[in-house]
Amino acid sequence: MVSIVMWFAVLVKNSGQCFKNQAAIDWNLSLYILVQATTTSLAVGSLVWVEDSDIAWIDGEVMQVNGEDIKVLCTSGKTVVVKASNVYPKDAEAPSCGVDDMTKLAYLHEPGILQNLKSRYDMNEIYAIASNGFFQTYTGNILIAVNPFRKLPHLYDSHMMAQYKGADFGELSPHPFAVADAAYRLMINEGISQSILVSGESGAGKTESTKLLMQYLAYMGGRAAAEERTVEQKVLESNPVLEAFGNAKTVRNNNSSRFGKFVEIQFDPRGRISGAAVRTYLLERSRVCQVSDPERNYHCFYMLCAAPSEDTKRYKLGNPRAFHYLNQSNCYELDGIDDSKEYAATRRAMDVVGISSEEQDAIFRVVASILHLGNIEFAKGKEVDSSVPKDEKSWFHLRTAAELLMIVDKINSSIGQDSDSKFLIGVLDIYGFESFKTNSFEQFCINLTNEKLQQHFNQHVFKMEQEEYTKEEINWSYIEFVDNQDVLDLIEKKPGGIIALLDEACMFPRSTHETFAQKLYQTFKNHKRFSKPKLSRSDFTICHYAGDVTYQTELFLDKNKDYVVAEHQALLTASKCSFVSGLFPPLAQESSKSSKFSSIGSRFKQQLLSLLETLSSTEPHYIRCVKPNNLLKPSIFENKNVLQQLQCGGVMEAIRISCAGYPTKKPFVEFVDRFSLLAPEVLDGSSDEVAACKKLLKKVGLQGYQVNV
Numbered sequence: 001m002v003s004i005v006m007w008f009a010v011l012v013k014n015s016g017q018c019f020k021n022q023a024a025i026d027w028n029l030s031l032y033i034l035v036q037a038t039t040t041s042l043a044v045g046s047l048v049w050v051e052d053s054d055i056a057w058i059d060g061e062v063m064q065v066n067g068e069d070i071k072v073l074c075t076s077g078k079t080v081v082v083k084a085s086n087v088y089p090k091d092a093e094a095p096s097c098g099v100d101d102m103t104k105l106a107y108l109h110e111p112g113i114l115q116n117l118k119s120r121y122d123m124n125e126i127y128a129i130a131s132n133g134f135f136q137t138y139t140g141n142i143l144i145a146v147n148p149f150r151k152l153p154h155l156y157d158s159h160m161m162a163q164y165k166g167a168d169f170g171e172l173s174p175h176p177f178a179v180a181d182a183a184y185r186l187m188i189n190e191g192i193s194q195s196i197l198v199s200g201e202s203g204a205g206k207t208e209s210t211k212l213l214m215q216y217l218a219y220m221g222g223r224a225a226a227e228e229r230t231v232e233q234k235v236l237e238s239n240p241v242l243e244a245f246g247n248a249k250t251v252r253n254n255n256s257s258r259f260g261k262f263v264e265i266q267f268d269p270r271g272r273i274s275g276a277a278v279r280t281y282l283l284e285r286s287r288v289c290q291v292s293d294p295e296r297n298y299h300c301f302y303m304l305c306a307a308p309s310e311d312t313k314r315y316k317l318g319n320p321r322a323f324h325y326l327n328q329s330n331c332y333e334l335d336g337i338d339d340s341k342e343y344a345a346t347r348r349a350m351d352v353v354g355i356s357s358e359e360q361d362a363i364f365r366v367v368a369s370i371l372h373l374g375n376i377e378f379a380k381g382k383e384v385d386s387s388v389p390k391d392e393k394s395w396f397h398l399r400t401a402a403e404l405l406m407i408v409d410k411i412n413s414s415i416g417q418d419s420d421s422k423f424l425i426g427v428l429d430i431y432g433f434e435s436f437k438t439n440s441f442e443q444f445c446i447n448l449t450n451e452k453l454q455q456h457f458n459q460h461v462f463k464m465e466q467e468e469y470t471k472e473e474i475n476w477s478y479i480e481f482v483d484n485q486d487v488l489d490l491i492e493k494k495p496g497g498i499i500a501l502l503d504e505a506c507m508f509p510r511s512t513h514e515t516f517a518q519k520l521y522q523t524f525k526n527h528k529r530f531s532k533p534k535l536s537r538s539d540f541t542i543c544h545y546a547g548d549v550t551y552q553t554e555l556f557l558d559k560n561k562d563y564v565v566a567e568h569q570a571l572l573t574a575s576k577c578s579f580v581s582g583l584f585p586p587l588a589q590e591s592s593k594s595s596k597f598s599s600i601g602s603r604f605k606q607q608l609l610s611l612l613e614t615l616s617s618t619e620p621h622y623i624r625c626v627k628p629n630n631l632l633k634p635s636i637f638e639n640k641n642v643l644q645q646l647q648c649g650g651v652m653e654a655i656r657i658s659c660a661g662y663p664t665k666k667p668f669v670e671f672v673d674r675f676s677l678l679a680p681e682v683l684d685g686s687s688d689e690v691a692a693c694k695k696l697l698k699k700v701g702l703q704g705y706q707v708n709v
């Protein structure tokens with residue numbers, strides 16, 4: 001028998017005190033118990049989980065206990081001997097269909113969570129709650145959404161929205177509607193702005209979840225149809241417009257958003273939508289000029305090529321195969337998608353959003369020009385090192401170039417912001433943590449975002465736990481706050497952080513990625529979150545909260561530089577098309593040399609700062625999207641893949657934080673039910689559940705529990 005260390009903390013919540021605005025959840029006595037099991041007993045016959053190289057965790061039965069060595073017969077038939085510290089107890093009573101709220105699991109550990117998600121997924125139950133949120137406010141909960149890769153329309157129809165309206169969180173199955181509903185009601189009842197942070201890797205389902213949240217918020221905050229387009233219609237229709245210009249087929253997702261976005265929905269005091277704003281982050285610009293097989297460029301290019309003939313004639317377009325920016329890849333069509341229909345739908349959505357037909361024409365003219373620009377070939381010029389466009393056609397096309405996502409400005413001005421709005425619900429759809437074989441500047445920025453959001457999450461959860469324990473007079477002094485400030489300092493401290501050093505390198509003409517890497521090695525040689533991989537001359541590794549990532553610096557300098565060549569700027573500013581000239585307003589004359597330098601890294605850092613400021617004034621809710629397989633197919637749940645995403649999404653870290661406190665909560669009555677067999681005499685009928693719990697705990701002689709009544 002291995003040592004038993006168990007903590008029991010029995011908390012009592014006085015009825016009414018915690019559920020101010022909640023009527024339906026009947027916590028009756030409002031009592032619950034927090035139980036922390038740091039290690040558990042292992043005896044012959046115990047059911048356990050052991051690590052497995054193929055499927056991450058496999059279950060089995062303990063055959064022999066030999067000190068620290070445990071012999072386990074796995075369900076696969078093989079026998080393994082493992083260290084006791086690597087063995088986790090399996091709950092023999094866990095329902096085979098899983099539980100929708102994982103805080104109800106008897107053991108809140110990695111294999112238990114994985115098993116629960118898998119059993120649910122096998123039954124098309126794609127949502128589950130992880131991490132014990134805070135019942136007082138319903139914030140801090142994490143909804144896990146596993147991509148079904150199949151249509152489940154019954155989950156999202158108007159009947160479903162009606163069901164979630166007004167239902168208490170936890171009363172119905174976990175769902176994005178439940179999260180949106182909780183956020184909406186908290187906003188109305190408490191007058192506090194809310195945010196819903198949706199993250200996950202590419203193809204995990206962030207955009208789909210975001211759309212569901214927006215759909216629900218529009219349903220709750222919509223007004224009766226007026227003669228004009230309503231704000232919520234505009235907000236919803238901004239999605240297809242953004243997708244047309246900012247989404248593309250990649251190997252990981254046929255409709256991948258190549259930018260992050262924060263949609264801020266503003267409400268009036270009566271809870272009706274009164275305005276909205278979209279903020280976007282880090283559009284992948286390089287895709288416009290460079291696409292690799294079998295990916296596609298942004299959808300809008302193919303749509304325009306498939307437009308009705310009067311439009312294609314006007315824009316002098318035709319077969320996408322004729323354009324260099326599209327024919328670098330052999331993929332032109334998408335399964336089940338008709339680009340000509342998408343073109344019409346995008347035009348309709350632009351109408352709804354309030355983009356006039358002249359503006360639409362200007363936008364599509366720019367899109368067409370980009371395709372033509374890509375076909376310009378250059379010939380050697382007369383002067384040394386110079387080149388000239390090969391022919392007249394090329395000169396014509398050179399006058400029109402633009403940056404696509406400026407469309408966002410148009411959407412924002414058209415939807416309109418409500419400057420009087422006191423509260424808002426923000427929905428953040430942002431790329432999750434990324435770690436590939438090669439990681440460049442984009443991954444660096446994405447991972448910085450995730451570090452910042454993780455810190456925000458940690459602080460929030462920790463603060464809430466602290467408040468909860470203080471209220472219950474539970475001693476929490478031993479709970480350590482996990483902080484990742486050191487990684488953030490490493491990346492963004494000014495002066496001296498990686499971004500600052502990168503900016504410095506970009507300003508210095510003789511810098512190369514190698515000199516930049518050398519500078520990093522020198523500066524951070526003793527930093528515990530930084531290392532130089534052996535055998536590499538220019539890579540560096542950061543130890544992120546979600547794991548180590550090695551970055552290749554080759555393109556860091558080029559990708560960080562952000563300027564438009566002065567001559568190009570002048571040319572575009574002079575455009576007779578006001579849409580084009582508006583994209584490149586003239587620069588202020590007096591700007592000094594240093595302020596002229598603008599870097600993507602620093603600008604992104606500022607954007608993040610402002611995002612975090614907004615988020616800090618809100619109560620956060622979390623949705624972690626999980627992609628169960630890389631084949632984008634239904635019914636395949638790859639354990640290792642999922643586990644890695646749970647780690648990267650901070651789910652495991654969140655659970656670790658919870659485990660630092662009291663991870664498992666059970667009502668008193670359940671506790672007595674489950675453990676009274678240890679001392680059946682406590683159920684003598686003379687005492688209530690609280691007293692029975694106390695007697696039980698005393699009887700079994702456990703140390704280290706707290707009872708607060």
Ligand SMILES: Nc1ncnc2c1ncn2[C@@H]1O[C@H](COP(=O)(O)OP(=O)(O)OP(=O)(O)O)[C@@H](O)[C@H]1O
Nearest residue numbers: 149150151202203204205206207208253255256257
């Ligand atoms: N709830 C869902 N029901 C049915 N299918 C879904 C659901 N969520 C996602 N999918 C499928 O998965 C695809 C990818 O989802 P989505 O575009 O939302 O991913 P993403 O996380 O936003 O990816 P990226 O970061 O690449 O933009 C969708 O096009 C859809 O086919």
